[in-house]
Structure formats: C-alpha cells, structure tokens
Amino acid sequence: MNRIDDIVKTLKTIASDPRKAVEDYKKKTGKGAVGVMPPYAPEEIVYAAGFLPVGMWGAEKKPIAKARAYLPPFASSIAQSIMELELEGYYDNLDAVIFSVVSDTLKCMSDKWHGKAPVVVFTHPQNRKIAAAVPFLVEEYRLLTYKLEQILKVRIKEEALQNAIEVYNANRKVMREFSDLAALHLDLITPAARHAVIKARWYMDKAEHTKLVEALNDELRKAPASAFKGKRVVTTGLQVEPDDVLDIFQEFGFGIVADDVADESRQFRLDVPAGNDALTRLAKWWQDFDGCPFATDPLKPRGQMIIDLAKKHGADAVIVCMMKFCDPEEWDYPILVKEFDAAGLANIMIEIDQEVNSFEQIRTRIQTFADVLS
Secondary structure, three states, rough: OOOHHHHHHHHHHHHOOHHHHHHHHHHHHOEEEEEOOOOOOOOHHHHOOOOEEEOOOOOOOOOOOOOOOOOOOOOOOOHHHHHHHOOOOOOOOEEEEEOOOHHHHHHHHHHHHOOOOOEEEEEOOOOOOOOHHHHHHHHHHHHHHHHHHHHHHHOOOEEEEEHHHHHHHHHHHHHHHHHHHHHHHHOOOHHHHHHHHHHHHHOOOOHHHHHHHHHHHHHHHHHHOOOOOOEEEEEOOOOOOHHHHHHHHHHOOOEEEEEEOOOOOOHHHHHOOOOOOOHHHHHHHHHHHHOOOOOOOOOOOOOHHHHHHEEEOOOOOEEEEOOOOOOOHHHHHHHHHHHHHHOOOOOEEEOOOOOOOOOHHHHHHHHHHHHOOO
16 A cells, blocks of 8 residues: 555544544543534634644434434534434533534524533624624634633633644645645545545644645655546535545546535635734634635625636536535525536536435436536
8 A cells, every 4th residue: 555545544544433533632642622513613722722623514324313302304414413413422522512603503503502511602793894893703702712711721822822823724735735736636536535634634633634634745746647537526515425425426437626615625725814813813714714605795706716716627517515404505506506507617416415315316416417528
C-alpha cells in the first residue's frame, strides 16, 4: 500500500467511527470534548479552551423512532438522526454542546435536548451585512465564551483564541490545497476517499489533521497526472452521506472536482480575517461568509458561486444533494436550477435521507444522468 492509501485509510478510520475517535483522543490527551451543532459554531473558542470540538452531523439511522416524540416528521433528516443519537446516549461522552439557531429546527432542538452534556445556545445574526452585525455577534461570542468557562471550569484567554484561529486558518489553507489537488487526481482520490479526508477534521485535533493532509498533499503533488476518463462534477448541499451514495458516484464514473457542501468546503473556503481582537475576527468571518442558505443573503450569490467553481475545474455537471425536509436548502433549489440552466450547466438533484433503507432510487437517477451526459 502506498503512502497516499495509508493516509487516506488513517483518516477514513477516524471518519467512519467518530465516537471511537473522540474516546481515543480523550484517552491520549486527557482532555475533554464539546459538541458543535452544524453548521457554523465557532470551534476556535472550544479549541482555545483546551477541548476538542466535535462535529455533530448525525449518522445513518434506520429506523428513527425515539426522535419522533420530540421532532415533527417533517423536521430535516439530519436533525432527526442527531436527536435519535442523543436519545440513545451517543453524545453522553461530551462535556457540553453548542447550538447556533440558524434554522427553525435548531431553535426547538436546543430546548428539547436531554443529554448529559449542558447546552449553550447563541444566535448568528441573519442581517449579516450591516455594521451592527459584528458587534452583536461579538457579544454573543463573549457570552458563549463565559458560559463555556463556567461549564468547563477553564479560563479562555485572548492569546489562546488568537492561536486557535491561526491553527484553524492553517487547516483551512491545507484543505483548499487538498481539494484542488484531489481534482487533478480523480483516479487516486475517489468520492468516498475525498469525503473521508474532509470529514475526519470534525473528529480530531485540527493541528494533527493539518499534518496528515499536508503529507497527503505532498504525495499528490508527486503523483503522475490523472488518467481519469469519467465525468467531473461539483456537489452542493448540506451533506453527501452515507458512503453508499459516494460509491454510486464512483460506480457510474463520476469524480468530484469541487464541492459547495456545508460539512465540507463551506467550512474552509474562507479564512478568519486578521485583527487584534479574536472574537471580532470570528464575527467578521460570519459577515464575510457567503453562499449558504443558513447565512441569509437576499442577493443569493450561491448559484453563481457554484457556476464559477464548475468553470474553474472544468466540471461537466452539478449534483445537488438535497437533505430531506431541509427548508433552507429547498428554498434555494428553484433559484439554483434556473441559474444552472441559463449557464448551460447540466445538473441533477438527489435526496439525502439518513433514515433511508435503500439507495436504488439514487442509483437509478445517477445512472440515467451518466447516460444523458454521455
């Protein structure tokens, strides 16, 4: 097995069993872990506290039963699976859980959380582009910091926050490099492998993840040019899981050259800006960030951003991965389709459901789409 395969295997092991990865981290370091609800909690504050920020992105759950007592059946699939895991005690190894109420579902989930870990709730301002948004969010982050200090019994200092931002910016940079290199080596980095490299960053120290991905990038730079003969696509949505979906992409000759996915490159496409005050830097990141339905922008730049991404990487098509019952994503979809069609960019929508029992409908749609593109 070559070095590329070794690194991908290591990261895939972490991504495939987040609970074990967190437990291994705690045993190795003696530190604790704090859950961050998707999609944009300020992980740097947790990292500065000396705790591991852990992404809470659900899992393939079938059937979902307990969560039905707390969430309506039309709540998004990812929210249903997270609540089911919580009620099964899956998150009981966390020391706290942070909620940002960027959607109606998250607003009610924070009130209904019954886990052992204390819940801390804060608000991302949705009128993001006005001057008042930054000081508002700074105060939200300041309160969040104070509450975490009380729960975790630590002091979160400015120096630690600034260092955490630099650690995270370094990871963002190396992940952007990986995404571009992976697009040049679609024969080596399959859709599932690409996802595993990105997903692992949610369940390990960002500095350690950066080292591994830097080593992977070095190997990809040395590798010969790809002989990939399939179709090059950009994915967009909240999440593209489980791996069965990504394996179907590979089965029918699709390689992912770039993504606009909430738990993937939306997390690292923009660095936290420079500044003297760490919380202000983090607040400005939210103001500068664009292209996600959870970050309101009446100008709706997402479609053009994806079109530009497809042009940059010579993509043949866009695959919209629609999380079942995710209202913010569904509201964007008619606009996206109109803009993709006007730009002459082939596109298809598939539904992502973490409770699904069969992937044959997705397989049929992807196979048909492959035939159309051919």
